[in-house]
Amino acid sequence: MAKLIKSNFQLPLVITLLILGLFVFVPMISAFEYSIRTPAKGGYGWDSYLWAIREEEFVYYIIRSTWLAGVTVLITLFILVPTLTWIHLSNSKARGLIDGLSLLPLVIPVVAFAVGAQISFPEFVKNTVLELPFLYFVLALPYAYRALDIGLSAIPLKTITEAARSAGANWLRTITSVIIPVIRGSVMATIALTFALSLGEFTLTVLLHWDTFPTWVTYVAQENILGAIAISMMSLILPFLLLTIITLFVPERSTQGRK
Amino acid sequence: MSSKSLTLSGVSKRFGNVTALDNFNLEVGVGELVALLGPSGCGKTTALRVVAGLEHQDKGTVLVAEKNISDVPAHKRNMGMVFQAYSLFPNLTVEENVAFGLQMRKVNKLVRLKKAHQLLDLVGLDSQSKRFTHQLSGGQQQRVALARALAFEPEILLLDEPLSALDAQVRVNLREEIRRLQLSLGTTTLFVTHDQEEAMSISDRVGVMNEGVLEQMDTPEALYNKPASAFVAGFVGTMNRIPAQIADGMVEIFGSKVVALKRGNESGQVVALIRPESISVIANSSQPNAKVLTRSFMGASSNIICQTGDGTIVQSLMTSASTGDLHPGSSVQLHVLSSEVLVANV
Numbered sequence: 001m002a003k004l005i006k007s008n009f010q011l012p013l014v015i016t017l018l019i020l021g022l023f024v025f026v027p028m029i030s031a032f033e034y035s036i037r038t039p040a041k042g043g044y045g046w047d048s049y050l051w052a053i054r055e056e057e058f059v060y061y062i063i064r065s066t067w068l069a070g071v072t073v074l075i076t077l078f079i080l081v082p083t084l085t086w087i088h089l090s091n092s093k094a095r096g097l098i099d100g101l102s103l104l105p106l107v108i109p110v111v112a113f114a115v116g117a118q119i120s121f122p123e124f125v126k127n128t129v130l131e132l133p134f135l136y137f138v139l140a141l142p143y144a145y146r147a148l149d150i151g152l153s154a155i156p157l158k159t160i161t162e163a164a165r166s167a168g169a170n171w172l173r174t175i176t177s178v179i180i181p182v183i184r185g186s187v188m189a190t191i192a193l194t195f196a197l198s199l200g201e202f203t204l205t206v207l208l209h210w211d212t213f214p215t216w217v218t219y220v221a222q223e224n225i226l227g228a229i230a231i232s233m234m235s236l237i238l239p240f241l242l243l244t245i246i247t248l249f250v251p252e253r254s255t256q257g258r259k
Numbered sequence: 260m261s262s263k264s265l266t267l268s269g270v271s272k273r274f275g276n277v278t279a280l281d282n283f284n285l286e287v288g289v290g291e292l293v294a295l296l297g298p299s300g301c302g303k304t305t306a307l308r309v310v311a312g313l314e315h316q317d318k319g320t321v322l323v324a325e326k327n328i329s330d331v332p333a334h335k336r337n338m339g340m341v342f343q344a345y346s347l348f349p350n351l352t353v354e355e356n357v358a359f360g361l362q363m364r365k366v367n368k369l370v371r372l373k374k375a376h377q378l379l380d381l382v383g384l385d386s387q388s389k390r391f392t393h394q395l396s397g398g399q400q401q402r403v404a405l406a407r408a409l410a411f412e413p414e415i416l417l418l419d420e421p422l423s424a425l426d427a428q429v430r431v432n433l434r435e436e437i438r439r440l441q442l443s444l445g446t447t448t449l450f451v452t453h454d455q456e457e458a459m460s461i462s463d464r465v466g467v468m469n470e471g472v473l474e475q476m477d478t479p480e481a482l483y484n485k486p487a488s489a490f491v492a493g494f495v496g497t498m499n500r501i502p503a504q505i506a507d508g509m510v511e512i513f514g515s516k517v518v519a520l521k522r523g524n525e526s527g528q529v530v531a532l533i534r535p536e537s538i539s540v541i542a543n544s545s546q547p548n549a550k551v552l553t554r555s556f557m558g559a560s561s562n563i564i565c566q567t568g569d570g571t572i573v574q575s576l577m578t579s580a581s582t583g584d585l586h587p588g589s590s591v592q593l594h595v596l597s598s599e600v601l602v603a604n605v
Contacts, residue, residue, distance in 0.1 A: 164359070
């Protein structure tokens with residue numbers, strides 16, 4: 001038994017987890033502790049949470065941010081999966097260039113990006129909140145691109161694509177029935193990254209004068225900081241639940257063909 | 260059976276500066292197994308990919324049962340294809356892989372699974388139908404790939420070096436299995452390989468390719484015994500190249516005159532092309548003309564390597580029983596057994 005524990009006990013892993021825990025969980029627990037204080041009465045209570053739930057806008061903004069994030073995920077997959085598949089299959093010399101371009105959103109300040117959008121976009125685009133998912137897509141591009149790129153690099157893409165086509169699958173079926181299921185792990189990572197980034201995006205949204213969940217929380221914080229923290233704590237649960245559901249809903253199949 | 264004939268006429272394909280196929284012509288009859296054999300870069304795989312619709316030819320036409328399919332996309336060609344390796348879908352089970360082509364043809368699930376099991380039974384893997392492909396050995400994976408390619412009853416079966424990634428013993432077993440299945444299903448098959456033994460052992464006809472053109476298309480026996488060019492002679496089987504002089508249509512080899520079979524305008528100094536089994540090595544001769552360098556025992560036969568007085572290395576294949584007196588260093592007499600030999604320019 002002692003031998004078993006010893007062989008499974010990996011010191012570097014434990015240290016990494018401890019450090020991660022320090023930076024992730026300690027602030028979260030502190031925030032939670034702060035949010036359940038009741039300064040008026042002293043001690044602890046659920047006052048802030050009850051206040052937050054009673055706020056009508058809470059649900060409104062949660063739903064609004066969720067569907068905007070959902071649309072962003074769809075746009076991302078719809079654009080990136082076929083594009084990256086094509087880039088990998090064509091063996092194009094432009095691949096390095098496209099790799100580099102996909103990193104640009106990391107170095108362009110969001111302010112410049114927002115101002116540029118405000119100046120250049122036509123009125124009918126600026127008048128709809130649907131401009132946000134397209135801009136979120138650009139912000140998520142460096143992460144989504146890399147997550148899918150890794151997945152496509154790890155599989156014999158050319159051969160399985162050709163096998164699917166010669167077995168009678170057109171391009172759409174090849175992508176939906178073969179490529180996406182085979183790189184399922186990467187697709188899930190892309191969904192998670194894009195969803196989380198869209199859900200929490202603040203700067204761009206504020207600069208373009210839209211209200212979403214994060215901007216509303218900031219607004220609330222100006223009047224009721226404990227209530228804002230309570231709202232944030234509750235909002236953590238939503239993406240967590242959604243991602244868990246997605247992971248459970250897509251049935252676990254074989255590993256990604258790695259041997 | 261929906262098997263059809265296949266015709267390629269005047270097909271050319273270039274990749275940048277490289278000519279992969281140059282006015283390439285090929286005919287495969289209904290139910291026939293034809294192999295394309297050649298060194299790497301000879302264009303054999305390109306020919307197969309043009310037939311599959313995975314490459315588009317620059318010129319020429321592809322006909323299946325006289326119908327021009329040159330511009331039909333790959334997924335509508337109804338051709339089963341087996342690739343070198345790693346072509347199975349890792350997210351699907353073995354039976355789902357085999358049923359994939361039928362699923363794409365919108366065949367109802369019960370019917371397609373039944374068909375998948377039939378095919379898996381044919382390749383001896385029905386017991387593995389619920390497993391994932393990474394749980395199978397390389398040979399089993401290629402069997403599944405074969406079942407998948409045959410499940411939707413393709414008009415043509417295309418095999419792109421399906422055995423090259425496998426171990427020697429598995430290769431031999433699987434190639435015989437491919438032939439057995441192909442014969443029993445009667446599927447017109449085009450098989451691409453660089454391994455001459457593979458091509459010769461299971462094909463009705465073999466096409467030897469070199470630099471984008473078909474050098475010779477014939478039965479394995481005819482290719483071996485009557486090669487149409489020096490390239491074919493050298494590529495198919497082992498061939499001795501012995502310098503000789505043509506005079507009056509005859510060449511003198513090891514002191515005896517034999518008829519020279521020309522394939523072109525060979526004259527003067529030429530090389531005679533002679534199979535190892537057409538040369539016998541005689542020990543204890545009164546007129547020795549060579550020395551034995553090595554003798555390799557291979558069971559029923561032995562391989563004798565000799566060197567003639569002018570330094571030419573000659574290989575002979577003889578029954579082991581007749582090589583008892585041949586030892587490295589012993590003086591021997593070489594003798595050509597055939598009455599005619601193929602000659603080529605030096």
